[in-house]
Amino acid sequence: MRKTKALAIILVINLICFLIFGLRPSVVFAATQRIDNQINNIDDKKYPRIKKMIENLQKSHTNWKFKVLYTGLNWNTVINEESKHGRNVVGINQPNYSGDWLCKECKNKTYSGGNWVCVSSAAISYMMDPRNSLYYEDVFQFLELSYDSTATYDSNIIKNILKNTFMDDGKLDTYITTIINRCREKNVNPYYIAGKIIQEQGTKGGATFKMKTTEDGKTVYYYNIFNINATGSTTAAIVSNALNWAKQKGWNTIEKCLIGGVDFIANGYISVGQDTMYFEKFDVIADSYYSHQYAQDVMYAQNQGEKLRKILEKIDATEYAYTFVIPLYENMPSSACPRPATTSTGTTSSTNNNTNGNTTNSEDNIIKGDMTGDKVVDSADLLYLRKYLLGKITYTEEQKKAADTNSDGKIDSADLLNIRKYLLGKITNF
Ligand SMILES: [Zn+2]
Structure with missing residues (x-):
């Protein structure tokens, strides 16, 4: 009873403050987020250099379209939230991700089965700052993954991505129809799905592609092309978890696996607004904020974007009418967050001012x-x-x-x- 009364008093005080001073009551409001496809409207003072960088990309890639997401989030808040220990990690013992890349508090503590270490706020800032990725080489992490109803998706592009791969087993045209139809129904970009198949399985089909079982004396295969539920601390565990998932879902044909996989990808991330690889990794989307991230690996968005770009390059398909969604944060630093040095700064052990190991x-x-x-x-x-x-x-x-x-x-x-x-x-x- 006392608690209820106290709460009532606080609410009344808040209301009075709000009425008298026009102040917001002391309740945390969700930031307002909006998408805008008017690049011209970007305020260069509030979001330094972003507009120019997008314009530069548009100049050399005239079919590309850009949107921005005004996240409504304060840059420092985002970095603080993403800096919770273990929320962002990098592979252990990598010379390129050492020194100032690593979290000084976690030191040698490992995450996710022992092969990952916590990264520093500086590393997170560097990877999250869109100004470090608004270049041809890195921009595909911002590719819009939802279905654009105004676009025409060309089945030949999907065919080019999948031909001469493990998917080209005589039924490729059927698979392509399945992919396009399901993507339209579930609001997923079918080019992304085609690229993701190769990202997950390579061109030959990996260990999780199919599992052979015997049921009632007959041979039955189960498929998990998208590596869904491929988690575990050993390779054997990862493969077994993924394939048991496929069995549980009844994915005993490639078509069933494609349909179930597209549904999974759509329901998990794209339908809740995490519709770029960047947003899958860095959850700056209302209302799940930071809690719903596809991977802990701080390099995930960049690596996956790069893989997709290379797949598209191979078939000369980088210049189609793709749409990219760029996140904007409030109160960003005036210039792009720098790449952390690979040796720790602030130590007295070195007189060499070359922090990069370069000549x-x-x-x-x-x-x-x-x-x-x-x-x-x-x-x-x-x-x-x-x-x-x-x-x-x-x-x-x-x-x-x-x-x-x-x-x-x-x-x-x-x-x-x-x-x-x-x-x-x-x-x-x-
Ligand atoms: Zn840490």
């Missing part, structure tokens, strides 16, 4: 790949090199030396690619 020319102190001169190689250097290659800016002699990452005496697209590889963690030095 330093001791004579003139040039760090390969660092044209901006801030002693790190990051997305700003990439942008800077693009501008140079497009003839928009000129370089000093020092900058030219830094830009020639492969030391072949010329500055060209190979150097650009080199820096991309470095930023993606594919190479650790030049």
Whole structure:
């Protein structure tokens, strides 16, 4: 009774505050979120550089469409929430994700079966800041995964993705019809589903693709093409959990597996607004906020987006009328969050100011790949090199030396690619 009375008094006080001062009562309101396809309307002061970066992409990819999601969330709040220990992890013992990438409090504590470690707020900021991914190479993590009723989906594109793979077993056309129809019914982008099949199974079909069983003396196969419920601490457990799931669902034909899989993907994420790989990973969507994330791996969105891009590149299908949804946060830093150094900063053990492990020319102190001169190689250097290659800016002699990452005496697209590889963690030095 006392509690009820106290609550009633608090509510009355809140109401009085609200009426007199026009203040919101002290209740946490959900942020208002809205999607806007008017890129021109983006306020450059509130969301620095975003509009320009989207416009740059539109210039070279004229069929692409962009929308933004005003998340209504404060950037620092998002980073604090995502920084809860274990919510974002990275594979253990990776030289490219060491030093300032890792959570100083969790130190050597492992997660998810022992092969993952907690990452720092700096790493989360770097991976979540859309300005670090608004480039051709990384933009596919923002691909809209829901079905666009105004778009025409070309079955030939899906065929190109799936032909000469394990799906091309004589019934490919039937599978494609199944995919397109179910995707339309369930509001899922069928290109994404086709790409996801290859992402999950490769072109030959992985261990979870099918399981052979005998029922009533007859051979029966069960299929789990999308790796649903593929969890566990050992490979054997993962495969067994996935295939038992398929059996439980009765997925004893590829068609049944496709239908059930599309439904699962639609119901779990796309229908609740987590309709990009970025939003599957970083749940900044009302009302589940941060609690409904497809993976803990902080690299998930970038890696999956990259895989899909490569699949589309192989069949020359990157330039269709895709739609991308870019998240906007309130009170973001004025420039993109920097890539964390792979050695810990603030230690006294090193006199080497080259935090990236790149070749330093001791004579003139040039760090390969660092044209901006801030002693790190990051997305700003990439942008800077693009501008140079497009003839928009000129370089000093020092900058030219830094830009020639492969030391072949010329500055060209190979150097650009080199820096991309470095930023993606594919190479650790030049
Ligand atoms: Zn931690």
